Amino acid sequence: xSDDANIATxxxxxxxxxxxxxxxxxxxxxxxxxxxxxxxIDLKEARVVSDEQAEIVAALNALRARYTYVFTTGGIGPTHxxxxxxxxxxxxxxxxxxxPRAVELLNDYFQQIGREATxxxxxxxxxxxxxxxxxxxxxxxxxxxxxxxxxxxxxxKIMQAMLxxxxxxxQSGTPVLSHTIEVHIGEGDLGGPLKTIQDHHPDVxxxxxxxxxRTGFGANIVVRSRDQAAIDRAVAEIEDAVAGLHDKPAVRPxx
Amino acid sequence: xSDDANIATxxxxxxxxxxxxxxxxxxxxxxxxxxxxxxxIDLKEARVVSDEQAEIVAALNALRARYTYVFTTGGIGPTHxxxxxxxxxxxxxxxxxxxPRAVELLNDYFQQIGREATxxxxxxxxxxxxxxxxxxxxxxxxxxxxxxxxxxxxxxKIMQAMLxxxxxxxQSGTPVLSHTIEVHIGEGDLGGPLKTIQDHHPDVxxxxxxxxxRTGFGANIVVRSRDQAAIDRAVAEIEDAVAGLHDKPAVRPxx
Numbered sequence: 001x002s003d004d005a006n007i008a009t010x011x012x013x014x015x016x017x018x019x020x021x022x023x024x025x026x027x028x029x030x031x032x033x034x035x036x037x038x039x040x041i042d043l044k045e046a047r048v049v050s051d052e053q054a055e056i057v058a059a060l061n062a063l064r065a066r067y068t069y070v071f072t073t074g075g076i077g078p079t080h081x082x083x084x085x086x087x088x089x090x091x092x093x094x095x096x097x098x099x100p101r102a103v104e105l106l107n108d109y110f111q112q113i114g115r116e117a118t119x120x121x122x123x124x125x126x127x128x129x130x131x132x133x134x135x136x137x138x139x140x141x142x143x144x145x146x147x148x149x150x151x152x153x154x155x156x157k158i159m160q161a162m163l164x165x166x167x168x169x170x171q172s173g174t175p176v177l178s179h180t181i182e183v184h185i186g187e188g189d190l191g192g193p194l195k196t197i198q199d200h201h202p203d204v205x206x207x208x209x210x211x212x213x214r215t216g217f218g219a220n221i222v223v224r225s226r227d228q229a230a231i232d233r234a235v236a237e238i239e240d241a242v243a244g245l246h247d248k249p250a251v252r253p254x255x
Numbered sequence: 256x257s258d259d260a261n262i263a264t265x266x267x268x269x270x271x272x273x274x275x276x277x278x279x280x281x282x283x284x285x286x287x288x289x290x291x292x293x294x295x296i297d298l299k300e301a302r303v304v305s306d307e308q309a310e311i312v313a314a315l316n317a318l319r320a321r322y323t324y325v326f327t328t329g330g331i332g333p334t335h336x337x338x339x340x341x342x343x344x345x346x347x348x349x350x351x352x353x354x355p356r357a358v359e360l361l362n363d364y365f366q367q368i369g370r371e372a373t374x375x376x377x378x379x380x381x382x383x384x385x386x387x388x389x390x391x392x393x394x395x396x397x398x399x400x401x402x403x404x405x406x407x408x409x410x411x412k413i414m415q416a417m418l419x420x421x422x423x424x425x426q427s428g429t430p431v432l433s434h435t436i437e438v439h440i441g442e443g444d445l446g447g448p449l450k451t452i453q454d455h456h457p458d459v460x461x462x463x464x465x466x467x468x469r470t471g472f473g474a475n476i477v478v479r480s481r482d483q484a485a486i487d488r489a490v491a492e493i494e495d496a497v498a499g500l501h502d503k504p505a506v507r508p509x510x
């Protein structure tokens with residue numbers, strides 16, 4: 001759906017041992033996916049890497065070369081395991097240092113809340129050379145915007161606030177529209193007709209997602225495109241096909 | 256924690272447009288992470304790719320060359336958008352065809368549940384040459400085991416059942432142990448002492464994860480290692496350091 005050169009693409013890079021160990025269950029990817037989809041930006045890939053600089057650098061460089069935008073989460077706090085700022089600088093091959101604007105912002109904030117400007121706290125005022133701050137309306141310590149990379153906090157509430165700050169900078173496009181048809185027919189009976197319809201309608205993307213609910217087994221058939229008329233045409237054909245299968249209800253489970 | 260050559264490593268590859276569009280919120284990564292951590296296998300990386308064969312092949316080949324095991328989820332159902340089996344075959348450079356054992360298994364099952372053996376249903380009996388079936392106690396249609404790759408269903412209930420089938424095949428190791436110290440001290444005050452302790456204890460990995468709960472703000476300090484004595488030594492030093500910071504409670508938010 002995004003071979004159109006005018007459509008921006010994106011990747012997400014989740015940084016943190018705690019996700020790979022299972023300790024923390026990520027909630028950021030789904031949120032960012034919804035955010036981008038609503039703005040017509042195609043999220044093409046996501047990765048999760050550990051808190052190791054070489055891993056972060058390799059992933060960042062692979063992704064930033066390939067997609068319009070890269071959004072990272074995690075690793076921008078005050079403790080020693082927060083190494084994203086350094087990794088971003090290394091990926092871009094630039095030095096990193098305390099940024100006077102960020103230092104002033106944080107010093108003012110620490111004074112206001114009665115907290116000492118420790119070296120750890122001031123780690124959060126370091127920016128790669130050429131980087132800009134992403135405003136943080138929740139806890140002030142900024143994210144990092146450099147090139148096509150946006151490094152955000154891992155705490156969902158802060159990450160979400162930073163995304164709103166970033167939104168005006170992004171090239172939005174026509175959102176991908178979708179129409180979902182919920183059926184209680186086995187995917188094994190839907191499969192043939194759906195393939196035929198997909199082959200006849202290369203201008204839409206048809207997905208089938210089986211589900212189990214209190215009302216029984218079934219599948220959600222999702223038709224996606226940036227062109228509503230194209231969706232309508234495919235949906236009409238799918239509804240015809242589905243009507244012919246009403247004697248083939250889905251049975252346990254998803255078959 | 257896994258530079259030890261005797262410790263197996265792993266990657267997870269989540270396959271599916273529905274995760275990248277935000278329609279489906281993935282629940283498999285966290286489950287697999289917990290499963291591997293409990294067995295002493297180090298999950299080192301995860302990726303999410305779309306339902307495009309070239310993307311799946313590229314990710315699979317990068318990951319299977321680098322880690323002991325690769326676990327994929329999604330794309331092994333009966334509909335046209337289920338292309339994981341073909342992508343696995345392409346990644347290994349082998350042909351794919353209906354496997355007589357899988358065909359028999361599925362035909363028996365379809366007969367038992369009164370369902371026609373449609374071409375779509377029999378797509379689920381295709382295996383890359385040299386591949387073995389992963390038993391599916393939930394809905395019979397098998398996963399695929401070839402080389403160091405395990406291709407599993409995307410439906411969490413089926414994926415979880417397949418993981419149990421796979422478990423005996425995996426080289427388990429000493430699990431990484433962890434000890435969590437919950438503190439209500441600002442990370443900006445913890446940061447200095449924690450770094451010093453981490454530097455003195457390279458045999459453990461210390462992470463700090465801020466939280467907000469009904470009782471206020473704080474951080475979970477997590478000490479991880481395969482060596483309980485090493486954890487105990489680091490924890491003792493952290494508790495000493497924390498005791499000296501009792502006058503520096505965390506304030507809104509996570510600072």
